[in-house]
Amino acid sequence: MTKIQVKNVSKIIRKKDILKEISFTISSGEIIGLIGPNGAGKSTLLKLITGLIKPSLGEVLVNDTNIQNEFNKVANEIGFLIEEPSLYDRLNAIDNLKLCLKLHSKIDNKYLQYICKGLEINNFLNKKVKNYSMGMKQRLGIACSLIHNPNIIILDEPTNSLDINGIRQIRDLIRDIHDDNKIIIISSHILSEIEEICDRVLVLNNGLLVDDFKNDSIISKDNAFYIIQIESKGKEIDFIKNKAYIIDSDNSQYKIKVNKAELNMILDLIVKNGMTIVDIKVENSTLERHFIGRGDN
């Protein structure tokens, strides 16, 4: 059973409050998305959980061990990639991976092969890291953080510098390695990524934890909105005005926003009243709207 407890943690760096009394608990099996604007304190929070920095106030417990005092006891349980990948540029991928394994001594060759295959780094294992592209470095950095099969995986902007194919591979790999005993924390600016793989979202803003919710409570199909563009040359639009929210109008063109529950009823009204449907779009990232709303507050 893996558990992370962050208890009233504050962090002051150069007299500036970076984190203010943050508290939450993460249990086994959860995939957490950590979101927030630049400078919200996301990386600082992740560094606290990985023992790279120490809290000014409060404590971080991993499996009931205070990592401020006894990080090494739980070091093998944690794998992380924070900010840029940490790689020895004069070594090739194999030597980098071997070093990472030696630093944790949980050597499992099958798992090593599985990770290399999942991230498609087999083709450049013998090439020196200094000759890698940023995308290749990112893949290898992720491999290094996962190679000892940790129960807590912390990835800060894991899809940075990756192409679409790379992003898909990371997403698939995260889903693959996730099991009931693992905790995965992902920080990302790409909210659609968080929506797709995370089951809980923590929102940081200005050093405060402003929201903590289950992803499916916000990102459910029932919460989806539809933007319908219609053409109404007469007064037919009046039939809809009271039923749907008109977000834009230009001469005879109107854009209305309806939720899923009302969609069929509104479509009926449009057709019955002789209006023309020009376009229908599903408004995708409800997390994005939720996040922006919180950010504004």
Added chain:
Amino acid sequence: MIEYIKLETYKIFKNKQWIAPLITLILFFGLSFYLNTQHPKENQHFFTYYYYIYAINNEIMFPISICIFFSSIYLNEYKLSTIKLLLGSKFERKYIFLGKFISGSIIIFLIFLILTIIYMLLAIVFFTGLDEAAIGLTIINVPTLFGRMVIGFISNMFYLLSIASFVVLLIGFIKKQSIAVLTSLGIIIIYFFIPLPDMVDEYIFLNGRFTYDALTLETLPLDRFIYPIGVSLVTILIFLGLGLLKFDKEEIL
């Protein structure tokens, strides 16, 4: 600790960080060999070849090499941000900090040992035989000569490692290699020009650079070696202790 030292040594070899000190030390050893051959033939002896290694290089050349090597072992981790890997590993911070120093010391010791042996073999090739006349100091016989060389080598290693520990302490505060190296060298140079009372001078690790002088004395005063070794050792422990305190509180912001 041993596990980490092995890992760190492997890392230094794989990263080829040993090449820079090896090349610079080959140049410095070569320079002292060359300068010795420039003396009139009657002043050249097997022993003076050994003496010249230190007489030429001990004040600036060797410290430069040592400062660059040790600072790169530590600062490379920050430059590549691989320090995050180390701090996130199963190894305690004290093992990481001390393990790096010990690994660096082992490598420097090996480089010095190998170069000294090659250098002395070349000196033998230059001078046929190792009789007392060839040694140059009639009072010293061959076994004593080797004894002196070993003592000289060991005391000088301690002196150089005390400089290394000073650099390691400095880079806890200054994370730029050039500034750390120049500051260390600056302090060494300032020490040359500031006359200190003997009482104080005896307790300063930089004084260890003169130990090799005692090699030429007719009777070898052991305290001339043991005392500087003691001072160097205490200095190393103090600097590493302070460096460790700083490293233990280090945060990767």
